[in-house]
Amino acid sequence: MQDDNAELVKLVQEQGREILAEGHGLLVASFRPAVRAVCDHLMTEYAAVTFVPLALYSPPAEAVERPKVALSSGQSSLISDAADALIRALSARGGRVRKSDIRGILVMQDAKFDKSNGGVAAQTGFMTIVVNHLIRRNQVRLINTQENDVNPWVELVSDVSTHVRAAAAAQETDGNLAPRDSYRRTSDDLIRELREASLGPFQDVRAKVYEEMASVLADAKEEPVFVRELVKHSISAVRTEMDEYLNGRGKPYPWSKVRVLITKLLSSAKVLLVTPDGEATAFSWTDGDIAVSGLIDEFREALDSVLLLHLLRNKQTLWLDQLAELSGALYNSRRDDAIDRGMALISYCTRAGIVRRTAHSDVEIEACVEAI
Secondary structure, three states, X not given: OEOOOOOHHHHHHHHHHHHHHOOOOEEEEEOOHHHHHHHHHHHOOOOOEEEEEHHHOOOOOOOOOOOOOOOOHHHHHHHHHHHHHHXXXXXXXXXXXXXXHHHHHHHHHOHHHOHHHOOHHHOOOHHHXXXXXXXXXXXXXXXXXXXXXXXXXXXXXXXXXXXXXXXXXXXXXXXXXXXXXXXXXXXXXXXXXXXXXXXXXOHHHHHHHHHHHHHHHHHOOOOOEEHHHHHHHHHHHHHHHHHHHHOOOXXXXXXXXXXXXXXXXXXXXXXXXXXXXXXXXXXXXXXXXXXXXXXOOOHHHHHHHHHHHHHOOOOOOEEHHHHHHHHHHHHOOOOHHHHHHHHHHHHHHHHOOOEEEOOOOOOEEEEOHHHO
16 A cells, blocks of 8 residues: 555554454555554564555555465574574673664674575564564563654663673773763764864765766876866865855855865875876875876775774774764765665775774774774
């Protein structure tokens, strides 16, 4: 069904339950978070519920009755295994994670929870089933941060997490863990830290400047372009585009600070190619200008790694469930495409020896000593 009126939530709650109680499957396509929340709840009771974002929905050629679905003993065992694995992850993690991060955390512990393996673990709503399994066992609770929250915190209840907190406190005393509040940094916190260091982040403008630099060098057809001119021209092109949009919309944009940021990034990361097949180098603004003919393939990730490294200074760490916050700070969005960029950045930084997983957790990263 497609949502086309304000009564949809009630419709899904009432008629959806009737359809499922009769043993039929239920497919809901919607763009409303409240509808998604209702479907997530229904999935805790029925396996034959499918939720599809409205933008991705295409009606079937003809209606097909879906068979009744019941969990086998093997499927129930997988749910139990996932629940136990989540408790272990929460224990290692400090007691709470965002619901949207559970899949990634479990896959890190055991590949059988990966969607690509099919089965009940690949079913939409599987993580909701696991969480509700633990809620019924009184081992976790949900912490909503807004009405109809579709991505609440999943937190260990106090009696389960007492020993976890004690262990975490002991580790902090030993200096093996960053203070617990370090993983609670929000996007606003991360942005403030970058601003205090004159590192922007100027999310949308920074991305546009990156694209313009690549375009300028591509148009030059391997003819050398001086770095200062490259930065100046790229920012000027973006400014022309942005000024048309920003005209009359408040204070003038700090373009001089954008130029300082881009110059800092180019001076801190080796992304510049003097020759197409040459070794990458960084720009030294104190040693005079250099002519370059291209950029390394992953120059965007390399430049953004400077920002990530700053956020990991002074033994700070970032957890997997902060990925959305990191993406919000660096890319001005918590949507899937921004989170994918955040994951690509961390992957690049890991391969480049800039960050690494901490010794006590597979879902926490820190700066490599050599990179600081």
